[in-house]
Amino acid sequence: MLVAPVTDPRNVLDIGTGVGLWAVNFADAYPEANVTGTDLSPLWDHPVQPNLRFQVDDCCSEWTYLEEFRERFDVIHMRCLFGSIADWDQLYQKCFEHLVPGGYIEQAEMSIIPHSANGPLPHASIFRQWECFWSKCSVLTGKSWFISETMQESIREAGFVNVCERRFRWPIGTWSSDPKLQEIGRWYREFWESGMEGWVMALSTRYLGWTASQAHAFVAETRNALSDETNRVYFEL
Incomplete structure (x- = not known):
């Protein structure tokens, strides 16, 4: 849930909380901590934990926590915000200013650059086409969409010290011989299959001039590639 070596957090902020799963789990694990989850839209259920609250807030707007006489945070967490933030340097600076001395920022992001255990993917690969798609959208x-490649340096430039980066492989499908990676691969393939139409439709038709039929064809080609595990494709977290 948290890689940072936090032992007794008191005030915790989850930026881009979504349905609030991480915030809920953290509030359960640390009942003495005050946990706040924020997002642009109220996607969450009403929390039952007394130490958890959700609020609609834009992390890219002015932060008013200190003006409201609230305490600084011990931990600021964010996950999968690629493609959502226009000025990352400003966001990291706000995080730095609103953390207690010795506090932690922890960010988990998925790289959208594909890899294959077989070697370099050909340029014609649909997964390489996705990389090109995200690059154009950026x-x-x-x-x-490439924040996972730059966040370590940007966080350091904001003033943070002892910056540590850990990278994990996320295979698509069950081609790995490692049982844990097979489980991750099953979930990650489901993530792609259930999500990719939503990822591509609005962006491709609004920014790239695609028709809806072209977007559907792109998704269909991707779905075929997902079922072919000889590609042995993985991404990094």
């Missing part, structure tokens, strides 16, 4: 929206 330019056209002004919000990078």
Whole structure:
């Protein structure tokens, strides 16, 4: 749940909490901590934990926690915000200013650069086409999908010290011989199959000039590639 060596957190912020799963689990694990989850839309259920609250907030707007006489945070957590933030340097600076001395920022992001255990993927691979798609969207929206490749240096430049990066392989499918990676691969393939139409439809038609039929064809080609585990494709977290 948390890689940072936190022992007794008192105030915790979960940026981009979504349905609030991480915040709920953290509030359960640390009942003495005050946990706040924020997002642009209220996607969560009403929390039952007395130490947890959710609120609609835009992390890219002015932060008012200190003006409201609230205490600084011991931990600020964020996950999978790639493609959502226009100015990462500003966000990291706000996190730095709103943490207690010795506090931790922890960010988990998925790289959208594909790899294969067989060696370099050919340029014609649909997964390489996804990388090109995200690259174009980053330019056209002004919000990078490649934050996993740059966040370590950006966090350090914001003033943080002892910055540690850990990378994990996430295979698509069950081709790995490792039972744990097989389980991750099953879930990650499901993540792609259930999510990719939502990822591509709005962006491709609004920014790249695709038709809905072109977007559906792109998804269909990807679905075929997902079923072919000889590709042995993985991404990094």
